[in-house]
Amino acid sequence: MRRGIVWSLAHIAMQYAWLCSPPFVQAELTPPDNVQVIDTPNDGGESLTVLWTPHAVDGPDARYQILLGDAGVTEPASMKVIAEFPADTRFVKEVKAAWWTRKGEKTWHQYVLRNGKEVELKDGTVYTVTVALLRGEERAVGQLVQADPAPNWFNWNQVNNLILALSFGGLVFYAISHARRNDIFLRRIPGLDAVDEAIGRSTELGKPILYLTGAHDMSDPSTIAAAVILGRVAKRTAAYETELMVPHRDPITMAVCQEITKQAYLEAGKPDLFKEDSNFFITSDQFSYTAAVDGIMLRKKPAANFFMGAYFAESLLLTETGASTGAIQIAGTDSDHQLPFFVTTCDYTLIGEELYAASAYLSKEPIQIGTLRGQDIGKAVILSVILIGTAAATIGVLTGAQWPSLFLELFKDLK
């Protein structure tokens, strides 16, 4: 009985204890800690990066302000508010930068000031920057920091890209030197085996060969590959004394292909058969060019059509017209979006990298074949990285470990 009374009194005392205690007072707002302002690394200048450590009141109810002023400013009141955002946003981990270029911990806040309409930042000019924390009516301003933006000479975010590109280049040259000393097996590519067949057929029928180099100009690797293959094809047409027609969309490509064809006829020992106008310009306009080439196909009825290089919507218009004339058609493109059209309408299609391999296959030169070996090793490396990356990402998700992300970022955003 007595025990029950004691428990009841204790319970009542606990319920009403707040009446006797002093009223609840929210802790005073302290300014953001460890404010750092630096020139934004790895950029073209006119930009500053502000970093500061997380605050105890970080959350959706609090907000941060970024303040900017001239070099001589000492009072936050005379600084301009550049940005305001909730205090649970803008973290270092959200910024698209590699881990080896991060300037703060992943949990720190980061804001990048860039020259634009709202902000004027000039390289070499010193600015005063700070961060203010707001909670309701309260405002606490951090330490004023001075910094000046400057352009950088190297983007360290892309150093992984550079290392991989140089490694791949080294690999290709090693493979070339290896190929000079050893025989390398080259798998058969039916589309390239058919080149001789197509030229032979044209010769037998006494009809010309039509060769297209694609939609791009000479700055595109696929056009260069198409021009290189043209040299091999032209050499054989010269040997077989078959007419070659090469309509172009780009005048520079036309000029280059004229030289290549001329050299091919010289090497074949038939310089007298070379015609300057076998390479001719039509127009740069996509569908005008297509209409003109379709017209050539229907009037001249070439026995073999070659479609090498990059193509867009015109691919099906060209190949379907060619198919309707009964020509043997060989396509080679790295335009993956047009591959289905080529596969359905051409007799043979060189898919993607086979376009680049064609030159090696036709010439059988050790230098060219060595390059292919280098590419194959490169693909093997990429496949291994994909497998290891998949395993690492899975382990990372299952265990919550951070180390897989360090590995994965090495191969992220490679362009």
Next chain:
Amino acid sequence: MIFLRRQLPLLITMITGLLFAGQYYVPHPASEQLLTSATKWLQIIGGFALVLGVTSLFHQHAAKIRRKEAGWGYSLVLYAAMLGTVAVGLWANGKEIVDGAMTSFGWVYSFMMVPLQGTMFAILAFFIASAAYRSFRARSHEAAVLLIAAVIVMMGRVPLGEYLIPLSGDVSQWILNVLNASVRRAILIGVSLGAVALSFKIIFGVERSYLGGGKE
């Protein structure tokens, strides 16, 4: 002479190739300025090259008219259209609209070029139908697989198809996102490595057949 024909172009290729490969890694405004200047130079050279192209075009069609080759009438049409367009272009000072009114040059562009281009593009629909008819005849196992996949994807991409076969939408997405995307990526990896290898060969003068063949 051999220096001008072979070594100098190779030297220029190597220097500019390395310079602009390096430019990708340099964010400094000087680097951006270099790229902008080079792009402008390329445009200027392209403008001069157009003279080469137009000369080739005129020569080609003049020869056709002279020899009265098959379809030489089209060459006459080309001459008339080209000279006519140049004339109205000069007359209109290269402008399509002046004071809200369409110029003769604008009329040629809007009522001749655009409909002709539209017509060519529209023909694509019929060509797709005829190509699909030939490809989708299930004459082999591969063609049968292609036919089935195409039917599922087509059904899944239109509301009526998804209404008739509710599962087709999900299966279609799976075919596109898993099978199709993985194959495309595999092709892209091969293409990218091929392009990089070719670039290295050109920059370092290993591949030089684009200069006109020969091994000297």
